[in-house]
Amino acid sequence: MPIKSRIRTVPDYPKKGIMFRDITTLIQDPVGFRLVIDNFTQRYLEEKPGFDIIAGIEARGFIMGGALSYTLGKGFVPIRKKGKLPHDVVSQEYDLEYGTDIIEIHKDAFPEGARVLLVDDLLATGGTAMAAAALIEKIGGVVTEMAFIVNLPDVGGEARLKEKGYAIYSQTEFEGE
Amino acid sequence: MPIKSRIRTVPDYPKKGIMFRDITTLIQDPVGFRLVIDNFTQRYLEEKPGFDIIAGIEARGFIMGGALSYTLGKGFVPIRKKGKLPHDVVSQEYDLEYGTDIIEIHKDAFPEGARVLLVDDLLATGGTAMAAAALIEKIGGVVTEMAFIVNLPDVGGEARLKEKGYAIYSQTEFEGE
Numbered sequence: 001m002p003i004k005s006r007i008r009t010v011p012d013y014p015k016k017g018i019m020f021r022d023i024t025t026l027i028q029d030p031v032g033f034r035l036v037i038d039n040f041t042q043r044y045l046e047e048k049p050g051f052d053i054i055a056g057i058e059a060r061g062f063i064m065g066g067a068l069s070y071t072l073g074k075g076f077v078p079i080r081k082k083g084k085l086p087h088d089v090v091s092q093e094y095d096l097e098y099g100t101d102i103i104e105i106h107k108d109a110f111p112e113g114a115r116v117l118l119v120d121d122l123l124a125t126g127g128t129a130m131a132a133a134a135l136i137e138k139i140g141g142v143v144t145e146m147a148f149i150v151n152l153p154d155v156g157g158e159a160r161l162k163e164k165g166y167a168i169y170s171q172t173e174f175e176g177e
Numbered sequence: 178m179p180i181k182s183r184i185r186t187v188p189d190y191p192k193k194g195i196m197f198r199d200i201t202t203l204i205q206d207p208v209g210f211r212l213v214i215d216n217f218t219q220r221y222l223e224e225k226p227g228f229d230i231i232a233g234i235e236a237r238g239f240i241m242g243g244a245l246s247y248t249l250g251k252g253f254v255p256i257r258k259k260g261k262l263p264h265d266v267v268s269q270e271y272d273l274e275y276g277t278d279i280i281e282i283h284k285d286a287f288p289e290g291a292r293v294l295l296v297d298d299l300l301a302t303g304g305t306a307m308a309a310a311a312l313i314e315k316i317g318g319v320v321t322e323m324a325f326i327v328n329l330p331d332v333g334g335e336a337r338l339k340e341k342g343y344a345i346y347s348q349t350e351f352e353g354e
Contacts, residue, residue, distance in 0.1 A: 010263040020263045028230065028252040028286055037247050053205065059236040063255065066240035067247040070214050075205040076240060084236070086187040086197045109205055 003039075004172040006032040007150065021150050021174055023121050027063060036064065036149055039171055041071040043147075044117060048169070051115040051144040055079055057103070057132050061120035064149065068119060077109040077116070079132045090138045094131035103128070105135040112140035123148040123170060126157025133166060145169055180216075181349040183209040184327065198327050198351055200298050204240060213241065213326055216348055218248040220324075221294060225346070228292040228321040232256055234280070234309050238297035241326065245296060254286040254293070256309045267315045271308035280305070282312040289317035299327040300347060303334025310343060322346055 006026040013020040026032040044051070055077040056065025062078060069076035082091065082102040089104040110116065116136050120129060123146070133143045143166060151158055151170035158168050183203040190197040203209040221228070232254040233242025239255060246253035259268065259279040266281040287293065293313050297306060300323070310320045320343060328335055328347035335345050 008264065013263040022263045024255060024262070024264070024283055024286070027246070028254050028283075030230075030246070030250055030252045033246055033252055034250065053207075056240070059239055059257070059261070060255070062236055062239035063233070063243035063246075063253060066243035069204070069207070069210055069240075070244040070247060073207055073211065075207045075210055077205050078201060078237070078240065080236070085201070086190040086199045087185065087201070106201055106205075109201070 002035060003032065003149070004174075007172070009174075019174075021122060021152070023060065023149055026149070033067075036171065037067045037071060040064065040068050040119075040147055043169060044068070044072055048145050048167075051117045053077055053110050053114055054117045054119060055105070055109075055132065055136060057118070057120040057128055058084070060122075064121065064147075065119040068117075068147075074117075075110075077105065079103055079105050079135060090135060092131040092134045092138070094127045096127070103131055103135065105132075105139060107139055109139060110141055114141045115144045116141045118143050118146045120146075120148055122150040122152070123157045123161075123168065124152045124155040126161045129157065129161060129166075130164070133164075150174065179212060180209065180326070181351075184349070186351075196351075198299060198329070200237065200326055203326070210244075213348065214244045214248060217241065217245050217296075217324055220346060221245070221249055225322050225344075228294045230254055230287050230291055231294045231296060232282070232286075232309065232313060234295070234297040234305055235261070237299075241298065241324075242296040245294075245324075251294075252287075254282065256280055256282050256312060267312060269308040269311045269315070271304045273304070280308055280312065282309075282316060284316055286316060287318055291318045292321045293318045295320050295323045297323070297325055299329070300325040300334045300338075300345065301329045301332040303338045306334065306338060306343075307341070310341075327351065
């Protein structure tokens, strides 16, 4: 598994008991990075075409989202933390383990009815992805698929998002490890 | 000027008197985004080749840096805000208008002696770029060039960085506007 083997596991980050799956070792390797982007590109050219624009979630989602916008010839829309986008935005609050966070999208990020591919590095609880999809829908977009490098199905995000009707794609999984 | 005309100016953001140059309108347009990445790619294939890896500054630098890593066949290294990288890091503090900020890089981001192309969206005071270069040098890298979409030469960052010996490339400028 040339992708999975390039991902570093950092124990007890950001806190005791968490096995953090660190994609920086994958993407600092030119072969690893290319493999990730080529896999996504093949999928969205061949198996799941039919979208208009790519949205990436701050911050790691910007790395893959930027590369994919190039390979697929689409524009790129950043979904950012509160206060980081300069023009008119819509906001979405979502729950963290302790407290809440807010993400935002520009109101004019794309035209009404746009079909949007949502990109991030890792799917755990799915809270951020769900909030990002809500933002896309608030401004009239439709999420065609959510694309991740890593899925952690044990954490439950995949099941939760599928229950809401979202299509999920990931390149590798860590399960019960 | 197909790049400059796609950049939106937001007056009084993030505070009164600042004319914020917003690249989101440029990159959400597939033609604009492709133009930016093709221009950078041509430069780093033809005029300034000879580097080993690309470093992008959080967060907007990740968008262009990710795309360029793909087109140029290099790995990508994220330079992030304090506390965001999970493994061993080195840190660099730098001055903001009020107070200071800290950015970090993984100690094992690249091997000693690596030649690094540094990418961000906009050059103003040059404070962040200078701190990012310091990080790269602390772990044994050499900055071959700093690449930006937008340069604001009036703010003085370009002059400051060139005085320190850094090579600067930008695709467009806003001056006295």
